[in-house]
Amino acid sequence: MKGLDAIDRKILGLLQEDATVALADLSRGVGLSPTPCWKRVQKLEKAGVITGRVALLDPKKIGLSLTVFVSIETDDHSQPWLAKFASAVSAMPEVMDVYRMAGDVDYLLRVVVPDTAAYDAFYQRLIAAAPLKKVTSRFAMERIKATTVYRLPAPDVSEA
Structure with a gap:
């Protein structure tokens, strides 16, 4: 889709706020x-x-009270390694997001589990899935902001 006009942006804004909004x-x-x-x-x-x-x-209300950000470094950047890693983490229901990063960390995962015992079980499966150089886990203490609403870019001047 080439560009979003003002009406498309309004539709997207309203649907991001409430996807159950009636068509009328x-x-x-x-x-x-x-x-x-x-x-x-x-x-x-x-x-x-x-x-x-x-x-x-709300993850806490369904028993998933621990969010862990997992940084991964690897020495292998080949396509076969990536395919194996991506397939493994995509199949793990605890993994909510996976990003390939630029900088000193190769991959960043957001993992949501009930508790540290569940995270340890996840961690054991993760390190068995593909060769990893370094895995660093950071445990979130409090979620201050969470949103799924994207700020829609302003229209191009040519659209106005």
């Missing part, structure tokens, strides 16, 4: 009738701008 309310919120609004939503989904609609959960 969404349409009213962006100043369109329901059919053109729905077609825009479908276009945004088809283009991969909207990748899914989910219920966001």
Whole structure:
């Protein structure tokens, strides 16, 4: 999708706030009738701008009270190693995010588990999954901010 116009941005902003918003309310919120609004939503989904609609959960209320940021360094940067590592961590339900990094750390994982015993079990599976040079775990003490709402970039001057 080439660019997002002002109406697309409004649709995305409203859906990020509440993906369960009724089409009539969404349409009213962006100043369109329901059919053109729905077609825009479908276009945004088809283009991969909207990748899914989910219920966001409070991890503590479902027994997942420990968040761990795991830094990984490796000596192997080959495609076969990466494929093996990516496949292994993608299959681990405790891993919420995986990033390939620039700088002194090669990969950063966000892991959410019930407690330190569960993290230790995860850690044992992680280090068995692929050869790793260094694994550093940082335990979060408090979540101060968490959001899934992206700040939408301003429109290009040519769109105005």
